Amino acid sequence: MVQGFTGTEGTFHATQMIEYGTCLVGGVTPGKGGTMHLDRPVFNTVDQAARATGADVSILFVPPAFAADAIMEAADAGIRLVVCITEGIPVQDMVLVQQYLKGKATRLVGPNCPGVISADLCKVGIMPGFVFRKGHIGIVSKSGTLTYEAADQVVKAGLGISTAIGIGGDPIIGTPTREAVALLMEDPETRGIVMIGEIGGNMEADAAAYVKKEGNKPVVGFIAGQTAPPGRRMGHAGAIVGGAEDTAAAKMAIMRASGIHVVDSPADIGKTMASVLRER
Amino acid sequence: MNLHEYQAKALLKRFQVPVQEGIPADNSEAAVDAFKKLRMETGTKWAVIKAQIHAGGRGKGRIAGTEQRGVAIAKNAEEVKTIAGNLIGGTLVTVQTGVSGKKVNKVLVAQDVYYPGPSPVKEFYLSILLDRSRGQHVLIYSTEGGMDIEEVASHNPERIFREWVYPGSALKPFQARKIAFNLGLQGEANRHMVKFVISLYDAYSSLDCALIEINPLFKTADDRILAVDCKMRLDDNALFRHPDLADLRDITEEDPAEVEAGKYNLNFVKLDGNVGCMVNGAGLAMATMDMIKLSGGEPATFLDVGGTANAQTVEAGFRIILKDPKVKAILINIFGGIVRCDRVAQGVIDAYRSIGDIRIPIIVRLQGTNAEAAKELIEKSGLKVQSAILLSEAAALVNQAVA
Numbered sequence: 001m002v003q004g005f006t007g008t009e010g011t012f013h014a015t016q017m018i019e020y021g022t023c024l025v026g027g028v029t030p031g032k033g034g035t036m037h038l039d040r041p042v043f044n045t046v047d048q049a050a051r052a053t054g055a056d057v058s059i060l061f062v063p064p065a066f067a068a069d070a071i072m073e074a075a076d077a078g079i080r081l082v083v084c085i086t087e088g089i090p091v092q093d094m095v096l097v098q099q100y101l102k103g104k105a106t107r108l109v110g111p112n113c114p115g116v117i118s119a120d121l122c123k124v125g126i127m128p129g130f131v132f133r134k135g136h137i138g139i140v141s142k143s144g145t146l147t148y149e150a151a152d153q154v155v156k157a158g159l160g161i162s163t164a165i166g167i168g169g170d171p172i173i174g175t176p177t178r179e180a181v182a183l184l185m186e187d188p189e190t191r192g193i194v195m196i197g198e199i200g201g202n203m204e205a206d207a208a209a210y211v212k213k214e215g216n217k218p219v220v221g222f223i224a225g226q227t228a229p230p231g232r233r234m235g236h237a238g239a240i241v242g243g244a245e246d247t248a249a250a251k252m253a254i255m256r257a258s259g260i261h262v263v264d265s266p267a268d269i270g271k272t273m274a275s276v277l278r279e280r
Numbered sequence: 281m282n283l284h285e286y287q288a289k290a291l292l293k294r295f296q297v298p299v300q301e302g303i304p305a306d307n308s309e310a311a312v313d314a315f316k317k318l319r320m321e322t323g324t325k326w327a328v329i330k331a332q333i334h335a336g337g338r339g340k341g342r343i344a345g346t347e348q349r350g351v352a353i354a355k356n357a358e359e360v361k362t363i364a365g366n367l368i369g370g371t372l373v374t375v376q377t378g379v380s381g382k383k384v385n386k387v388l389v390a391q392d393v394y395y396p397g398p399s400p401v402k403e404f405y406l407s408i409l410l411d412r413s414r415g416q417h418v419l420i421y422s423t424e425g426g427m428d429i430e431e432v433a434s435h436n437p438e439r440i441f442r443e444w445v446y447p448g449s450a451l452k453p454f455q456a457r458k459i460a461f462n463l464g465l466q467g468e469a470n471r472h473m474v475k476f477v478i479s480l481y482d483a484y485s486s487l488d489c490a491l492i493e494i495n496p497l498f499k500t501a502d503d504r505i506l507a508v509d510c511k512m513r514l515d516d517n518a519l520f521r522h523p524d525l526a527d528l529r530d531i532t533e534e535d536p537a538e539v540e541a542g543k544y545n546l547n548f549v550k551l552d553g554n555v556g557c558m559v560n561g562a563g564l565a566m567a568t569m570d571m572i573k574l575s576g577g578e579p580a581t582f583l584d585v586g587g588t589a590n591a592q593t594v595e596a597g598f599r600i601i602l603k604d605p606k607v608k609a610i611l612i613n614i615f616g617g618i619v620r621c622d623r624v625a626q627g628v629i630d631a632y633r634s635i636g637d638i639r640i641p642i643i644v645r646l647q648g649t650n651a652e653a654a655k656e657l658i659e660k661s662g663l664k665v666q667s668a669i670l671l672s673e674a675a676a677l678v679n680q681a682v683a
Contacts, residue, residue, distance in 0.1 A: 090518035099447035128617030143563020224566035235562025266567035
């Protein structure tokens, strides 16, 4: 289902998702319950929508002031996967959301992310579907267009995409790099993983520790922001270099030491994955 | 959004956080008046004149071309006038401002807190910010105040303490007591510190702060606890909840080009290099900067045009980049997903024609939806624009342009 179904963004991307083949069964816009939109029913609450349609995945196009509440509403209704596209949610709201989700079966992806796509099967996100040709490479990334770039390179290198997970560029996100990489490690459709990080935080270092310990598939990594000056926020709320251990170079060193094939140039992601797979 | 010390202290007072009292002034006469008023109100003998800029290290920094420090003691009205006169209108260079420094428009005339009394004075450090890895706000504090906290962290990590706050909750009294006792405080000073940190956390969460740093956090000779300095940053995403705080923004502290870019909803950070870039998406923009560096150039901009790259935004981006005389080439890197590349290409052509005289090479890399059609449009336009489809091709063109 789509939360924020009848708004401009919700309508546009719901249409795109339906065209891609996603099984979209309805949506929620408080106050518009009982009407139809894109030939699908609109409900007032997530609870009503879930009970009436059986939906267990929700994608959110809810404005930042109301997004945290909408995520908790979805979790409360037992939605298994919540993908939050919304950019600009206050940090304090996300601290509360993260606490609320503890102990619940709901997985949150995002916020401030492009969503999740399993090539040729299902798209719960805003990415251009045609870029993600079917194959066996999984992608985990904090950013939108850089994910498309990586997918495009992987496809042009003669490979293709299994599932791409855009985890989001905010300081607090529901599914950190480590968990997304772990999901792809366990996915039988995925034979190699592209992991794209950014300056700020220690999620890539956590993921690298996991890859070193549990990794059973090759991982190609890239960290955006090698040239970013310290203390300046680079667009994403989370992309800001703090202390000396927080730089792109430090992250890349940790990733290399964990057996990840780190590329310096974003232009080399696809061909590096191809050559790593050939060597195996 | 960063606030000045005087603004931050005024906000703290709303939450009953005791601060070193002071009055802001924007010329030397007003500073003298402020000094007289402050003497009446607080009984302070001397005053501390503090330059108000958005950067730390003021006490050790100097006004360019002079010996005037950014924070100085004045013992009488004459000295207040001289120091304020030296500071206001001057350019203060500190370790945090970079060599170009920051212009001082205001000073804070503040009370002297080092007055004598029954017990020795003490300086502590306290900051509150988000601990991303735990998803909780954390108070970081130390017995070593008044100094660079990163240095304390590397040389004496045992003198730095942390206290995490349960999400959605106030700072608990037991946590506040823990902080006060860890700082070695007893009796009256301990009780004042407990109240101080509880009120400070209340201010932090009520104002949607991204950072509060109190350095030094001060114990006076008569056991009062005061915030002598305060660095405060607000969460930009939460400003909609605090319309009154938006007025505290000081755009003179920001790069004029960045302010201009903000008007067009461009996400822009000025950098120091020779290749300007214009990209859709923050991650791809950072990656493009990295690629420019690897191709032998230095990025001159971080410029994210967002999801709707059209002729207007592209033109605004062009004009902002072209203002920098150091820029030798411009790279436009758009991955068209929902935006169609041919429309972006038309935007580039229109913007180019509208500006007219562009004397540096423009490299346009359009990939994704309708990329081929876009390349054809650009090649047929007759403009001196080089086009590329693969990122590696764009890198090679950047390399040629800066060689």
